[in-house]
Amino acid sequence: MPERKFTVKPSLTTRGLSPENQETPLEYLQTDAMNNYQFFRRNHFDYPSLNQANYRLLFGGLIKRPLSLSLQDLSRFPAKTLKVALECAGNKRGHFEPKTYGEQWGKGAISQGYWRGVPLAHILDLTGFSSHAAEVVVKGYDHGVRKGSEKNETYARSLPLEKALHLDTIIAFEYNGQPLSYKHGYPLRLIVPGWYAMASVKWVRQISVIGTSFKGAFQTNDYMYYPSQETDEGAFPVTELNVNSTIQTPLDMEVLDGSRHCIRGIAWTGKGMITRVEISLDNGESWLDxxxxxxxxxxxxxxxxxxxxxxxxxxxxxxxxxxxxIGRTQVRKAFWNRKGYGYNAMDHVRVFVY
Known part of the structure; x- marks a missing residue:
């Protein structure tokens, strides 16, 4: 009999079970367009129950023409495909010193692939939104009791009107040429390129135009940088991705032989382009391109x-x-904040060569 060969898929690293939060073991990745199995999972509540047969996307608020769109309606709009990396705002939280509370993410709460969808601006233009519009609120179907609160809340986030109207802010219905997976937002999710992934609301239910600042809990309590341990002084919102890099191989504390090795990894930013990646082999005394x-x-x-x-x-x-x-470079020590967002210190692994 011919020898049977098995392909072993790396398991995601579990950070929470209810709700499910799992990160990607980046050292195993050999591609930069990740499948659904490899894609990290970040949830605030348990997965929502949806009636897919009667699914409608509602548009309301400060608009002249309210809309109720089916998936078939949405498919008639011009669509575009974008290759986008999504990073959880808490990615690498486990590396902060002193430690911060929350899921202790390692380096794997980031994934990327090809998203296809309709620019949000195309639909907002049809609604005839008011000249007093300031923000666009996107509400998902996921809901429950938020950690630290006794209230039952729905996950919702807002975007400034300018970001909502950017032609690369899309309502996505496909990932890597296939319908979105249920665990990643099926049937529709927002994709906000360049911003941390909390803005890319999953299981989109309703989109509203408002003339004030949105005060939802996931906007003004969570996903804020709090520089002080004791007070809220100096707080500001989490938005664009910081410039960042990750070493995929070798692994931290790995033992290597003295032969040639390939140090490899990824680098990304939320504004501009990556122009340089440097490596130090002597703890930062000297640098190599x-x-x-x-x-x-x-x-x-x-x-x-x-x-x-x-x-x-x-x-x-x-x-x-x-x-x-735009001239941003990773520094040795990340900007500490109470909720542990936006970690982007230089990445660091230690190895022993025999």
Missing amino acids: ADFHPPASSYEWVSWQYVWNPGKSGEYSILSRATDS
Whole structure:
């Protein structure tokens, strides 16, 4: 009999069961367009129950023409496909010092692929929104009791009108050429390129135009940077992705032989493009340029590599840092904030070469 070969899929790393929160083991990834199985999962509540047969997307608020769109209605609008990386605002939270409360994400609460959908602006233009419009509120079907509160709440976020009208802010119905998976927002989710993924609301139910600032709990309590441990002084909202990089291989505390090795990883930013990725093999004393191909768009990560010949045995402290086209470079210590958002310190692994 011929030998049977099995393909072992890496399991996601569980950070929470109810609601389900799981991250991707990035060191296993050999592609930059990840399938549904590999895509990280971030939920605030248990998965919602949907009546797919009667699904409608509602538009209301400060508009002249309220809309109720079926999936078939939406399919008649011009669509576009964007390659976008989505990163949880709490990605790498487990690396903060001192520690912050919340899911202790490692490096894997980030994934990317090809999203296809209708620009939100196309539909908002049909509604005849008011000249007093300030923000667009997007409400999902997911709801429950928010952590730290006794109230039953629905997940909802708002975007400034300018961001909502950006032609790359889309209502997505496909991922990698297939309908969205249920666990990633089927049948519709918002995709907001360049912003942390809390803005890309899943299981979209209703979109409303308002003339004031939205005060929902996931807008003004969660997803705020709180620089102080004791007070809310100096707080400001989480929006655009910070410039960042991750070392995929070698792994932290890995033992290597003295032959040639490829240090590889990814780098990304929420504004501009990645223009440089550097590697240090001596804990930041000196820096070397890594190789990468510029991305086709500013919304995707770049895959980088550096071929390393250790030369001698011993312990090595490897760092990576990325720079983007607006001049932002990763620093040694991340900006600490009480809820642990936006971690983007230089990545760091230690290895021993024998």
